[in-house]
Amino acid sequence: MGQTVSQKIIARAGGREEVVPDEVLWVDVDLAMIHDSGGPRRIWPMLTELGVGVFAPDRLVLVADHYVPAQNVGAAQILETTRAFAVEFGIERFHEAQGIAHTLMVEKAYLRPGMLYVGGDSHTCTGGVLGCLALGMGSTDLFGVVATGRTWLRVPHTIRVEIDGEVPAGVTAKDLILTIIGDRGMAGGLYRVLEFGGSAIAAMSVEERSVLTNMCVEIGAKTGIVPSDAVTVAYLEERGVEAEIGPASDADCDYLATWRYDASELEPVVARPHRHDDVVPAGEVDARVTRAYIGACTGAKYTDLAMAAEVLRGRSVAPGVLLQVAPASRAALAEALADGTVATLVEAGAHILSTGCGACPGIGSGVLGPGEVCISTTSRNARGRMGSLDSEVYLASAYSVAAAAITGKITDPRELIGVTA
């Protein structure tokens, strides 16, 4: 029996010829990421308790993104601890306020095809976009990895997600993954790896693909992976990294299931409050919004900012709506500044926030008050996620968020960019 790409990566990291689904084994971790929220402040005391340091500082990336900029003294202390950790243990790849970790790991080409990568955050799965096995974990798990370079894994079953056909104009990867989550439910991929392929994926940019892998945790999956291809290699090479196509699944591997979608049938959708699997076409929702938020690792890359600008160009944000944009990285902001995207957003009335997690986890700038209704490019809308327990969040693409900012209500964005539905 052939092996899936995920089995191959785990087998290699476990020093084995092959592995079978459901077995538990210890593996060597190639690269780990921790951030300010779940990282040093929680891991350092455990290292001290055990009397050990960082096993391999050159295999660790440290990012301060959740608490930047500090909103209060407690947050400032968390950031100080994060900096001190980088100095104490000689972590060279430490990035404060440069972007959201998952965006940086891809953008800086730290991840490579075939790697076994773990991160102290549930959206670590984003990294699977570069053909590595990217596994999200909690702080104590990451403490184990930081201390020993190893962790235990249960070998997952793989579901192949085959997307063919052409994605229509005005429709995005966000609409695709929300559609899949709506169909399968938020536990529809529990413990599985979702492996993406098909002609629509082959034609998709790394940025768009990364929205698919990003939201695999929202379907319960262990992770998502796009086995590396020419697009992956070109993306890495543009960033000065010598790359080649990495492992792929064998033709005779054993997928647990195959989910097929025809991309040409997709339309803009939103997930309604308070469940990200309550997904309906944007055009069918009748709801006013008070807030439009473009942010997070899910939806504030340069490509998302450009989509928003396409809708906002020459228009103004509706009265009673606050449009806020928190770019996912400094590079995304720089690119959007260079080509006038930011000017378009600002002219339309957008409030540009700091680069970082911001309001997405209800921690940083722009959190929601009671009674607010927000449409957001983020990935989660559980009650209270972005602030008050009495606020509501709709999840959507940057096109749809910008469209709602203009009309003041949830809107099919195709109406505003000259595309007929």
Next chain:
Amino acid sequence: MTPIEGRVWKFGDDIDTDAIVPGKYLIYEASEIAGHIMEGIRPEFAGLVEPGDIIVGGENFGTGSSRDPAVKALQAAGIQAIVAKSFARIFFRNCINAGLAPIECAEAGKIEEGQQVRVDLAGGEVTVIDTGAVLEAVPLPDEIAGILEAGGLVEYLGREQR
């Protein structure tokens, strides 16, 4: 492992870690968060829970954010085991690593709030003491049971080191 006995608090499907510990409390330590546990879904819970109690959930318990404090604050509030039809995988790992027993039991729906249950991890069984019903649970693989038995990952690695 010695069986665990306690009173049941029952929750539904897809209980999110944002509901267990809202993001605004993440700035604090687990012991301080304990007083706000489950605020996003059952605000009165933190005032009612007592040491030794057991949570029973539905499918996909602990979905969402990877936040460790969701487990550690439940522990700090006195919860000694969580029985659920299924767990979100990161939450499951966080439980093991914190030394809080997570028990996968497809028949967890048969347990009612307020009942006393006995959880036998090694035997893979949950007994409802009130009715005598015995429900099948998924036994933990040895590799993982060892971490739980040690009391969590810090303790486990500490033991290995000696």
